[in-house]
Amino acid sequence: MNRQRSWRAAAVTGIVVAMTAGTAILWQGTSSAGTTLGASAAERGRYFGTAIAGSRLSDSQYSTIANREFNMITAENEMKPDATEPNQGQFSFGSGDQIVNWAISNGKRVRGHTLAWYSQQPGWMQRMEGSSLRQAMLNHVTKVVTNYRGKIYAWDVANEAFADGSSGARRDSNLQRTGNDWIEAAFRAARSADPDAKLCYNDYNTDNWSHAKTQAVYRMVQDFKSRGVPIDCVGFQAHFNSGNPVPSNYHTTLQNFADLGVDVQITELDIEGSGSSQADQYRGIVQACQAVSRCTGITVWGVRDSDSWRASGTPLLFNGNGQKKAAYDAVLAQLNTGQPTNPSPSSPGPSSPGPSTSPSTDPGGGGCTATYSEGQKWNDRFNGQVTVTGSSNWIVTVTVSSPQRITATWNVAATWDSSGNVMTGRPNGNGNSFGFTVQHGGNWTWPTLTCRTS
Secondary structure, rough: OOOOOOOOOOOOOOOEEEOOOOOOOOOOOOOOOOHHHHHHHHOOOOOOEEEHHHOOOHHHHHHHHHHHOEEEEEEEEOOOOHHHHHEEOOOOOHHHHHHHHHHHHHHEEEEEEEEEEEEOOOHHHHHHHHHHHHHHHHHHHHHHHHHHOOOOEEEEEEEEEEEOOOOEEEOOOOOOOHOOOHHHHHHHHHHHHOOOOOEEEOOOOOOOOOHHHHHHHHHHOOOOOOOOOOEEEEOOOEEEEEEEEEOHHHHHHHHHHOOOHHHHHHHEEEEOOHHHHHHHHHHHHHHHOOOOOEEEEEOOOOOOOOHOOOOOOOOOOOOOOOOOOOHHHHHHHOOOEEOOOOOOOOOOOOOOOOOOOOOOOOOOOOOOEEEEEEEOOOEEEEEEEEEOOOOOOOEEEEEOOOOEEEEEEEEOOEOOOOOEEEEEEEEEOOOOOOEEEEEOOOOOOOOEEEEEEE
């Protein structure tokens, strides 16, 4: 989403603002209650992120909130085509690198946004058509994804490719005029450039299951999955206001897409309003995501209301003074409600009499012990908890076995080696216990740990 352009809200009839009524969501017990959005989401195997503008990172209030509350980062504008390739064949990654490096240094993951889009194209691309544009687009996708290979959790490969209204047609754009297969071509190029990043299609006004645009995107994803086109996820921008409120069938939409075998992610959430009405709508969005096992996370499009592209509508979780709003409290409370009743994996995972005490003491000095205990388990991932004793100045190395990858952390400052299989964790001010989520890829082996003092 371009935060500078006007929002064309679709008029939606026959829907209600809150989704709590009519949506059956069953929960079992509660796990530990997180005190921040990212920590709470991660404890339950999901992420809660925000969009970041590099120019605002020097604002200490902004960067403090972003660092404290969120565990997934999206560059607001710095990784779009006009920013990354201002002149054909001349790439500029400095602004994007600033955000990626800030995120990684603070133990967060990154969503890449966006590779192929009709808007925010550099001038040279806007003037191109046909086969020359197709080749330029594919080159752009390849070079940008390659530059960030191993650093990006998921890419919005194609963005806003379908028309508004009741036609269900593709949007008329210079990319579309290169041929109807341009989206497929972009996905295949992205997969070749980084086989490990999740590849997403991202759009707005696809929230209501009955809408023609939603159905058109669904048919495309269904077709891609049937033909082996590499698509892993669908992003729902989720920009809501009084003319486009949260639909009562939002959970149905997310579930139907997930049933195609893709993850669903809420990628650019903002809801205009204030007070309890806004809070109820935010709560409903979180509730809908929690009810779908393949809804892997939520990103709000900005930190404070004053940072939003829709600032006059006060659509975010923090006001312009950086204070938590009623919507924030509603989101955190909902995130802390517990786990779905069916999170257990189809495979029981590794058997064990109890927590593992496998970590070793560093022979160069040692002084601490890290103990692993098993957490929640899902079909595709599991949580682990590490408790450190013996020192408050610890460095814990967590090693997972291929094809496992650590996809979320909480209460730790984490960095990864180039393989992505070894995480180094250090205290971040939240005590001597931390956790993480492992996307297991069929390998249920517990991580191995080592502990040393700094």
